[in-house]
Amino acid sequence: MHKSIPPGLTTAQSLLLWYQVIAACPDAAHRRADWWRNTMNIVWVLMTHAGSDMVTKPWSGATWEKLAREAGVSRSTLADRLRWLRVHGFLSTLLSGSTPALRAGRRGLRDGLGNLAAQYALTIPEAVLEAMDPEERESLVPPVPEVVPERWEDVPWPVETLPVDVTRTPRVSPYVGERSISPVHAREGDQDRAPRKNHAPAPASSAPATPEPAWPATVTPVTKSQRLQACQRLRRDDPVLRKMPEKHLRSLLRPLFQAGATVSDVKHAFNVQPDGRPWPYTDDPRWLPGWVRWRVAAWADDDGTLRAPLPSQVRAEANRVRLLEQARRAERTAREQENRGAPDPVALAQLKVYLHGLARDTRRSRTALV
Known part of the structure; x- marks a missing residue:
């Protein structure tokens, strides 16, 4: 039943x-x-x-x-x-x-099944x-294929013949743009070997296309398109992540990106635990999405709350403290120079008289000893 x-x-x-x-x-x-x-x-x-x-x-x-x-x-x-x-x-x-x-219902009798x-x-x-x-779920569900009618359904009825596939080799045109080519069955003669005087050289190709710049490894992606570019950078740098579609990877890395992670931070999270110990490596992940989700969950919650500061945040805090200390040191130096005014001329004259008398007394004492 x-x-x-x-x-x-x-x-x-x-x-x-x-x-x-x-x-x-x-x-x-x-x-x-x-x-x-x-x-x-x-x-x-x-x-x-x-x-x-x-x-x-x-x-x-x-x-x-x-x-x-x-x-x-x-x-x-x-x-x-x-x-x-x-x-x-x-x-x-x-x-x-x-x-x-x-x-x-068979009472132990054989029914042939x-x-x-x-x-x-x-x-x-x-x-x-x-x-x-939702994006992750849609990526794991293949789209419903569109029903395409058979070719014979487009042929009006009645007909004598049905359309068949063409299996012969199509004829190649002897002209390609402004350059002519010889038929494939023609034998190359001596005149064909000689350089053509009136043959215009092939137009120079345009400048090679420059590769699309990758997303910087130290910049936090904010929008969906920026996060997609960051995932493209991760897939380009890590051969393991190339097995996963970039949109699926963006969906799994959303908690880290919400927390302000950069591409370098994501690489660090994949290799180092929040307490500083390296992740143990034994073999390739059995199921890559689960592996990525596990590493991300060790660093951040689903709402983007970090369990430990990211390396970029640690460097930013250290840089902030260093700049603050430099500003305090510069302010203290400026204040000391401001309080350090010109010497008093009367006090300077008295000091000179005192030093002159001290030097005279010293010479006299040396002369008396001799």
Whole structure:
């Protein structure tokens, strides 16, 4: 008997969206690598047995034995991962599997159907979809292809022949602009080898196009177009980020950009933790969007609140303190020079008389000793 999808769940709009939501599940963060690897193998096998309606097909023979064999896991591991998917709302059982001996209404008699596979619906919790960024969700859902009528439908009826594809090689025109070319079957003669006197040289090509300037690494992008240029700079500098579309990357980096991050700050966040320790590197990310989201969440909340100051902010604060200290030092020097007036002439004359008398007394004492 077919069951309906429980409330609060909805059928996944695409296999890529379903895979990405599972990869970003917070419960998988503390799991071991082998647990996660077996889980994603089972997820992949379920995707290969699902149709366009995101429901596995019983006629494909996707029994537990076949699913476990294709995923390379045991039946107990398969049962545990299917339970995990159902608990988190990523899978809904529409039809339970059965055997001839235990099938309802058959009283243990064989009906010729053999073992019937269960039928699963690939689902996503509605709360998870509402929490996702709209641009990110749209990038994971392929557009609906436009229905294009067949060529024969455009031909009026009745007809004697239908249009066929042309398979012959088209004739190449012997003239290209102002320059003529010889037919491909013509043999080159001696006169063809000689330089043509009246042949005008090919027009000089225009100046080579200069590459579009990249977004500066030390400037904070503010608008959506500026953030898109910053993501283009990141994809150009980092080969790992080239695997992700620039609009998807802009959506994931929005918390950092809202906090005032530059391209250099984003690179720092991808390589260094907020406490200053480097991120451990073992292998390429299994799922790049989840990896980027995890690194960004370690530095900033969804609303752009930073957990630690960014390197550009640290440098800006140090520069502000340095300029403030220089201004205070210049003000103190100017005040001292202002208070330091011209010497009093009377006091200067008295000082000269005193020093002159002191020198005279010193000479007398030396003469008396001799």
